[in-house]
Amino acid sequence: MSATKGLPADAAIGGLAAPAATPAWQRVLLVLLGLGAAIAPLFVLESFQLFQLTMAVIMALAVLGLNIVTGYNGQISLGHGAFFAVGAYCTAILMSHWDWSFWATLPVSAVVCTALGWGVGFPALRLGGLYLALTTFSLAVAVPQILKHKAIEDWTGGVQGLFLVKPDAPAGIPLTADQWMYVVTVIVAGVCFFLVWNLIRSRIGRALMATRDHPTAAEAMGMDIADLKTKAFAVSALITGIAGSLSAVAIEFVAPDSFTFGVSITLFVGMVVGGVASILGSLFGGLFVLFVPNIAEAISKAAPGVIYGVILIAFLFLLPDGFAGLLRRIAARLRGRG
């Protein structure tokens, strides 16, 4: 599942693209292009496809959360589905029992998930590699069982789950519920992506990566590794939890069966195919885990699971460091030519 001592530096996670100095006009152009790409689907796609894209962005956000702790900080997590579930249930409980608005539930779900992530971060300090994988995987297995436990059944709806309604567009904005959901998702995800991007490029981001690649050296330079690692878990859980909140309203339904350990595996796959420790890669990962199962199914109805597995392995053969690795290689070639 992983090496003994976490992620050894030499087996690393396809070195980070050096933050090369990009001219300002190029950056502005990129941002504009990104905005255009985010808005265009509103006018081009039909509601069903817009719904799919919404789900893909939500998955991408969840993968981004996982990437912070596993990709950038090197602590393997096979249990991020748990944070996804907790975020979803926070929103669902507040909206269906107390009629909160969706926006109001976001801070609550953020706080709860941060606290939970922080709590998981503690044993993680003592446990590396496989042991951490087991701990997080256990979390993913335990959370659905806890959610349907009779002690909290009145809140969580037990095995039947909870129903909620997605927010309508505010009066005056001529968008359907699906279109508005997409806008909400893109705004929330956009803000999260931007904040994470800033975080990673900051001192803290560099410290996260330093503790991943050379823990002893990082400690020698005065970094508080324990503090960094627990915080990485907390931020990571927060982001994935927010994605969970979005998924709850987009689906308008939560149930323990929606959050089996399969979700954690899906997020992990998203991270690996997108590219470990890559922000843009997370976005690709989200698209992959949402759309590729459908492609697999189009190829063979007899055993779509087999085809999906084959596509996944073939993809990793071609791009062992994920989609982000491909981007880096293209960028390097362009730069080399320029």
Added chain:
Amino acid sequence: MDGFAHQIIAGIATGGIYASVALAIVMIYQATHHVNFAQGEMATLSTFIAWSMVNAGMPYWVAFFGTILVSFIIGVLVERLLMRPVANAPVLTHVGVFIGLLLIVGNMTGWIFGYTTKVFPTPFTSDQPLFGGLVSAHELGSTAVTLTVLILVWAFFRFTKLGLAMRAAAYNPRSSRLVGIRVGWMLALGWGLAAAIGAVAGMMVAPVVFLDPTMMLGILLYAFAGALLGGIDNPMGAVLGGFAVGVLENLAGAYVVGTELKLTVALAIIIGVLVVRPSGLFGRVVFSRV
């Protein structure tokens, strides 16, 4: 207390299942320093192969050893065809390939052999109920088989040159290559042996839990927990860990929290133990040099 004793006996019987799968996990870990996610699914496939052989009229023990051989070959092929091409990729990519393998093998088994519950034969039978009917002759026999495998694995790593070479190849591939060990083949051999041990585990488990494509789904997690609890570099520890998980889980379910949370509580206890002893109860403490 009668119930208490029965829970412990039942726990040991179930623990035997975890122990046998835990051994396969230790095997592949010793040989590759990875834990193969798809181990359980591969073992299920092997068991279905054995089932087909028995149904085709082969005597049990012929099918038993035939399956071990076939599984060994499958394991070697998987390493050569699937793991080789990503040998130099990051560790997380390997996990990605394991997940892909899990999907392929898991879904293929049902597709080929169907989903109905099947009876898998056992060579160990008895007319007398044992331990108040809580332990069948098969469970006793399969424990003996697990212990035999344990001794073989232990002796293999401890006394044979090949075992030593395999451990070296996993521990430090570069230096091993320098002293003339064919690291690539050592990995393939490790996969083969792990698949073979997995097959034995599958054939021992199937008569107890009944054979269907999802037979190993939950077992792998328990076995993994058992292996880590006992120490993943120690076959003996892994087996004891497997038994401990079985008993612990039953007691937690019966006396602590009720059956709804027995897995959760058992896992929490295991993680608690690991926080105190990060290398497991019987594992070697590894110091890393800078």
Added chain:
Amino acid sequence: MTTTRRTLLAGAGLGAAGLALPNLARAQEAPGVTATEIRIGSTNALSGPVSAYSVISRCLEAMFRRLNDQGGVGGRRVNFTVYDDAYQPPRTLEQTRRLVEQDRVAFLFNQLGTPTNNAIHRYVNQRKIPHLFLATGADKWAQPKEFPWTIGWQPSYRTEAQIYAKYILEQRPNGRIALLYQNDDFGKDYLHGLKDVLGARFDQMVRTATYEATDPTVDSQIVQLQGADVLVCATVPRFAAQAIRRVFDIGWRPMMFMTNVSVSVGAVMQPAGMEKGVGLITSDYRKDHTDQAWANDAGMGEWREFMRRYLPEADLADNNYTYAYGVGTTLIQVLRQCGNDFSRENVMRQATNIAPMDIPTLLPGIKVQTQPTNYNVIRQMQLQRWDGRSWVRFGNVIEGANV
């Protein structure tokens, strides 16, 4: 694109308005229906741990193939599309929306699972899409007032549990009852069913233990429950076989009830040991292929002939095939009743107006029937007891539990 959709919706609206007047509706205007084709959609777990049920879709596909070979229905061929949801509710919603909004199916049929159908329950009812004969035994699909577009098929698990509870009260009024159930919606329905009948006495009469579908065995739970006079098992086949065997082996001889999900002779009774289940009670509505009682039965003969011609590779011992044949036959009856009008309104009207009919793979005396006010399609069951070789029916056909 938007324009076409609006036109289509308007067309559907027109069709709906026209329906109020008999014979004015033109089928071409109905969504999912052309002059030559009717599109029907479904979801099932074609991948993942629950894919045992994917054989239902395979059987239904074969039934529509046969129907098309025989000339289709109303002069049209049936185009049956099944998508994989891997038993994950979010994917069920995604795939259902694909069926409705992209493939524009006329209606949805036999989607698998309770949590999965929950995820789309409101969506289909808001959009007024017939959501017919679901592959789940929850009792919430029969609410004609609140959810008029959704209808189940098989008898509800809860009703089944109520029947057991009433029988227990008759036979062992002071018995101590043990309940072993899977910790999900399927198992919980049996818990609720017992509670419905026992009421205030439940807490003092019943002890419960649960298991997870990922547990290897239920031995620990059996030990925990040991000693009660009655044991009710709401378990899926693998655990059912384990429970029957273990209860016998430890010398516990309770009056034992088994959910009709797990009574296949080939997949449960044989693995458990034919003699170990003697006295086991269940209440079924299907015939079991592996039960010798139906070796020369006409209905099962029809089914076997169909299986031989259209699904020669299939494992006949899998009773999902007899289930699928029953539910497929019901839908084909609805389609024939529709005449030439396959609008959603008419499909729903016909689906809720089935006169009591026999189905080849259902037990004698058990009918399929619906009324606009009663969406319980199969509302009858019969108790049966295992005699060591086959199921022996006893007592009358029971209709509902009348709690």
